[in-house]
Amino acid sequence: MTQKTLLDDPEFGAFMVTAKQNTYASGGQTKPLHLSGGGKLYTFTDEQWPQWRYADEWYGAGELDNPFFGRETYFERADTNGPFLLVAHMPYDGYAVGNEAQVKKTFAYLGEMLKKVDRDSLFRGPTTLTFGYELTYTCTWHRLGPFRVQGQEYAMWRKLASQRPHYHLNFQFCCLR
Numbered sequence: 001m002t003q004k005t006l007l008d009d010p011e012f013g014a015f016m017v018t019a020k021q022n023t024y025a026s027g028g029q030t031k032p033l034h035l036s037g038g039g040k041l042y043t044f045t046d047e048q049w050p051q052w053r054y055a056d057e058w059y060g061a062g063e064l065d066n067p068f069f070g071r072e073t074y075f076e077r078a079d080t081n082g083p084f085l086l087v088a089h090m091p092y093d094g095y096a097v098g099n100e101a102q103v104k105k106t107f108a109y110l111g112e113m114l115k116k117v118d119r120d121s122l123f124r125g126p127t128t129l130t131f132g133y134e135l136t137y138t139c140t141w142h143r144l145g146p147f148r149v150q151g152q153e154y155a156m157w158r159k160l161a162s163q164r165p166h167y168h169l170n171f172q173f174c175c176l177r
Helices: 010-021 100-114
Strands: 040-044 052-059 068-076 085-096 128-131 135-143 148-157 167-175
Touching: 010 052, 010 068, 085 100, 100 128, 100 135, 100 148
Parallel strands: none
Antiparallel strands: 040 052, 052 068, 068 085, 085 167, 128 135, 135 148, 148 167
């Protein structure tokens, strides 16, 4: 018998989709909290799922040739007056290279890609996506048992000769139940 975890819970999946689409991918509709050290923090709660809370904290994204890192965290509470407890997290790290216009456009495309997160692509979005003639995005991931998923995503500018990805991100999703 296969052990069921949060990764198998359709309500948690629906919350993940809604949270990702309503934070960074919202296109500026949701404003992040600016943290000391240059970080940004997006948070999300919804009346439809009062038992869950989402946060995405990241540092360094958008700076030329500068690595970035962050983590998404998911919290749950057992009852409406109880405290939120950590139930899942997804640390990530990566880099973006290119001139300033390319990096800004890459992150704009990534926001568009995150709007396409759905129940079948909970972690980062579709497995492949092409933005016109300019950029190709690829995301791969695999489940490492009932509690963990590991993956990566990258984007390549077609007009540039380099075979090095112009954007790359590693992630690992872990749930505690």
